Amino acid sequence: MRLTNDLREKIIGEIDKNYEYEGEIEGIKLHLNEHTYVPHPTTVELIQIASGIIKRNSDIKTVADPGTGSGFIAISLAKKFPDIKFLASDYSTKILKIAQLNAVENNCLNIKFVRNHHSSWLHEFSASKVDFFVINPPYISRILYKKDSFIKENPLILKEPKQAIVTSDNYGLKPIEDIIKHIPIIKPKFVLIQCNNDNLYLIKKITGKVGNSTILTNSQGVPRFILIERRSNEI
Ligand SMILES: C[S@@+](CC[C@H](N)C(=O)[O-])C[C@H]1O[C@@H](n2cnc3c(N)ncnc32)[C@H](O)[C@@H]1O
Numbered sequence: 001m002r003l004t005n006d007l008r009e010k011i012i013g014e015i016d017k018n019y020e021y022e023g024e025i026e027g028i029k030l031h032l033n034e035h036t037y038v039p040h041p042t043t044v045e046l047i048q049i050a051s052g053i054i055k056r057n058s059d060i061k062t063v064a065d066p067g068t069g070s071g072f073i074a075i076s077l078a079k080k081f082p083d084i085k086f087l088a089s090d091y092s093t094k095i096l097k098i099a100q101l102n103a104v105e106n107n108c109l110n111i112k113f114v115r116n117h118h119s120s121w122l123h124e125f126s127a128s129k130v131d132f133f134v135i136n137p138p139y140i141s142r143i144l145y146k147k148d149s150f151i152k153e154n155p156l157i158l159k160e161p162k163q164a165i166v167t168s169d170n171y172g173l174k175p176i177e178d179i180i181k182h183i184p185i186i187k188p189k190f191v192l193i194q195c196n197n198d199n200l201y202l203i204k205k206i207t208g209k210v211g212n213s214t215i216l217t218n219s220q221g222v223p224r225f226i227l228i229e230r231r232s233n234e235i
Contacts, residue, residue, distance in 0.1 A: 001023065001024055001025055001026070002026065003025050003026050003039060003040075003041050003044050004041060005041060007025075008038055008039070008040060008041065009156060011023070011032065011038050012038050012156055012159050012160065013159075015032060015033065015034055015038070015159075016159045019033055019034050020032065020033040020034075021033075021038075025039060025072070026039075026044055026076065027076075027079075028072060028075050028076055028079070028102070028106055029102065029105045029106055030070050030072065030102055031070075031098055031101055031102055031105070032070055032098070033098060034161065035092065035094045035095050035098070035161055036069050036070045036095055036098050036099075036161065036164075037069040037070065037160065037161060037164035037165070038070075038160070039069075039070065039072040040136075042194060042218055042224055043072065043073065043136050043194060045218050045219060045224070045225075046073070046134065046136060046192065046194045046225060047073060047076045047077060047134075049192060049216060049225060049227075050063075050073075050077060050132070050134045050192055051077065051080055051081075053132065053190055053192065053227075054077070054080075054081055054084065054132065057131075057132075057189065057190070059131065059189070060084065060131040060132045060189065060190075061084065061085060061131055062084070062085045062086075062087065062128075062129055062130050062131050062132070063077060063081075063084055063085075063086050063087075063130070063131065063132045063133075063134060064086070064087040064088070064089070064125055064128070064130045064132070064133050064134070064188075065077075065086065065087070065088040065089070065133075065134055065135070066088075066089050066116070066121060066122055066124070066125065066133060066135050066137075067089065067090060067091075067121070067135065067136065067137055067138075067164075067175075068088035068089060068090050068095075068096075068099050068113070069090065069095060069099065069136075069164060070098060070099055070102055071088055071098075071099030071100075071102045071103055071111070072102075073088075073134050073136065074086045074087075074088035074099070074103070074108075074111050075099075075102055075103055075106050075108050075111070077134065078103070078106075078108040078110050078111050079106060079107075079108060082110055083110075084110065085110060085112070086108075086110055086111040086112070087111070087112050087113075087114060087125065087128060087130065088103075088111050088112070088113050088114070089113070089114045089115065089116045089124045089125070090115065090116065091115070091116050091117075091119075091163065092115075092163075093115060096113050096115060099113060100113050119168065120178045120181070120182075121135075121137060121174075121175045121178035121179050121182070122178060122179055122181075122182035122186065123178070123182070125182070125186055126182065126185055126186065128186065129186075130186055130188050131188055131189050131190070132188055132189060132190045132191075132192070133179075133188050133190070133191040133192070133193075134192050135175075135179065135191070135192070135193045135194070136193075136194040137167075137175035137176070137179075137193065137194075138163070138164060138165045138166055138167050138172075138175060139165075139167065139172045139175070139195060139196040139199075140157070140165050140166045140167065140172055140196075141166070141167055141169065141170055141171050141172035141173075142166060142167070142168070142169065142170055143170050143171075144172065145157070145162075145165075145166045171199075172196065172199060173199070173202075173203070173206075176193070176195075176203055176206065176207065177206075179191065179193070179207075180206060180207060180209065180210050183210040183211065183228065183230070184210060187230065188230065189229065189230055190227065190228065190229055190230075191207075191211070191226075191227070191228040192225060192226070192227050192228075193207075193225065193226045193227075193228075194224060194225055195224060195225065195226055197222055197223050197224055200215055200223050200224075200226065201215075203226050204226060207226055207228050210228060210230070211228040211229050211230045211231055212228070212229045212230075212231060213226060213227070213228050214226070214227045214229075
């Protein structure tokens with residue numbers, strides 16, 4: 001089934017009522033429950049962009065999906081690129097169990113799941129060789145999450161797992177700051193991040209410190225993604 005905003009809303013409603021959902025989304029069989037983030041249509045576009053980057057760069061051998069949730073990003077890409085090695089992480093074993101189950105259901109044996117025991121994003125990959133990160137991190141600040149006007153405009157948010165959508169800082173930038181800290185250590189060739197378009201220009205500025213940072217738009221022309229490419233002169 002094609003993932004639309006309406007379908008997503010229906011799935012969130014079903015999980016709110018029955019605590020779980022099982023179905024096929026964009027050709028992927030998915031089990032979801034109250035701990036797992038329900039994939040968003042924008043992430044389908046993130047996956048399409050990531051696929052193009054993998055196709056154009058034959059030197060990409062390992063791709064990581066930090067904060068994998070249901071495993072939707074890793075599984076979608078692992079099905080398309082069976083010869084590539086995938087790593088997928090999350091902070092909770094409950095979430096990783098669902099992602100592992102989904103990987104098996106979709107016959108993806110090329111994904112290794114790892115737990116991030118640390119609050120810092122990408123810490124779990126510090127000693128790994130990763131060529132490409134594809135990330136959909138939380139981006140709602142703690143302040144915004146407490147604002148009545150924001151919740152009134154986005155009522156669905158209260159039905160989503162908080163750890164999946166709210167950052168631990170007041171600005172919605174903690175995952176981005178952690179990612180920037182780890183790029184010089186892990187040295188991936190590319191990092192593709194799904195972002196909120198409110199602070200995208202600020203994110204472009206700060207990620208520009210660790211590589212060539214470009215804003216990419218979704219199919220409606222709305223800026224939603226940041227692509228960081230490490231400069232070739234950086235060791
Ligand atoms: C916006 S959801 C994205 C889920 C999935 N990648 C997708 O696009 O459907 C963010 C995910 O990050 C996970 N997460 C939150 N903090 C994390 C951390 N410190 N390390 C790894 N994952 C984390 C959440 O549990 C959640 O699954």
